[in-house]
Amino acid sequence: MNNQTPHRNSASQRKTHEDHHDTRSQILRVGGQLFAEKGFDRTTGKExxxxxxxxxxxxxxxFGGMEGLYTTVLLEAHRQLFTMETLSAIVAAEVTAQAKLEAVILQLVDAFTEPSASSWMLRVIGREIVAPSPFLSFFSEQEVMPKCVMLKGIVAELVGLPEEHPVVTRGAFFVIAPCIMMxxxxxxTLKLLYPNFGFEKSDNADIVRQMMQFVLGGLAAVVAAEVKLES
Incomplete structure (x- = not known):
C-alpha cells in the first residue's frame, strides 16, 4: 500500500495542475470574448x-485582478496574430528585404483568411485601437513597438535609407495600415462591402502579390520624389 502512495500523489498533482491550466485558459478565453463584445469598462469579473x-x-x-486579465488578453491576442519569434526569424533570414517584407505580409494575410479571423482575438485588438483603454501604452511597449522597430528595419533595407528617416517611418506605417484594417x-461587413476581395486561403497568393505591388510601387515613387527634392 505504501509503495503506491507516491504514484497516487504524483497523479493527483498532475490532475490539479491540468485543472488549474484549464481554468486559467477558460477565463482567458471568456474574458477575451466579453472584452471584445463590451470593452474593458463594461465587463465585470463576476460576469x-x-x-x-x-x-x-x-x-x-x-491574473491578479481585472487589469491583469485584460493586459494578458491583449498580449495573447497580439501574439496569436504575429509572435516576436516569427518576426525575428523573418528579419534574421538571409534573403532580400523584399522577400522579408513579403513574408511579413503573407503572415498577416494568412491570419486574415483564417476561418477564425472574426474571433475575439482580432476583435479585442480592434476595439483597443478604436477606443483605447488605459492599458494601451503597456500593450504597445510590450508587443507593438518592438515589432514596429523590426518592420522599420526591413523597410530601411528595402529603400536604402536610415531607419530614422521619415520616409522609412511613414513607409512602415503605409505597409502595416492596410493589414490592420483587414x-x-x-x-x-467586409464581405458585404467588397464581395470579390477574396476571403479564402486560396486567395492568399493573389492578395499578397497585389499588396506587394502596391507597397513596392508606392515606396519607389516616394523615394524617387524624396531624392528629387533633396537634389
Whole structure:
C-alpha cells in the first residue's frame, strides 16, 4: 500500500495542475470574448467567472485582478496574430528585404483568411485601437513597438535609407495600415462591402502579390520624389 502512495500523489498533482491550466485558459478565453463584445469598462469579473464556470476569486488568483486579465488578453491576442519569434526569424533570414517584407505580409494575410479571423482575438485588438483603454501604452511597449522597430528595419533595407528617416517611418506605417484594417474589421461587413476581395486561403497568393505591388510601387515613387527634392 505504501509503495503506491507516491504514484497516487504524483497523479493527483498532475490532475490539479491540468485543472488549474484549464481554468486559467477558460477565463482567458471568456474574458477575451466579453472584452471584445463590451470593452474593458463594461465587463465585470463576476460576469466572466459565471460564463467560465469558475469561482469568483479565480481572476484574482490567476491574473491578479481585472487589469491583469485584460493586459494578458491583449498580449495573447497580439501574439496569436504575429509572435516576436516569427518576426525575428523573418528579419534574421538571409534573403532580400523584399522577400522579408513579403513574408511579413503573407503572415498577416494568412491570419486574415483564417476561418477564425472574426474571433475575439482580432476583435479585442480592434476595439483597443478604436477606443483605447488605459492599458494601451503597456500593450504597445510590450508587443507593438518592438515589432514596429523590426518592420522599420526591413523597410530601411528595402529603400536604402536610415531607419530614422521619415520616409522609412511613414513607409512602415503605409505597409502595416492596410493589414490592420483587414484584420480588425468585421468579416461579414467586409464581405458585404467588397464581395470579390477574396476571403479564402486560396486567395492568399493573389492578395499578397497585389499588396506587394502596391507597397513596392508606392515606396519607389516616394523615394524617387524624396531624392528629387533633396537634389
Amino acid at each position: 466572466i467567472c459565471a460564463r467560465a464556470g469558475a469561482n469568483t476569486a479565480a481572476i484574482n488568483y490567476y 484584420l480588425i474589421n468585421d468579416r461579414e
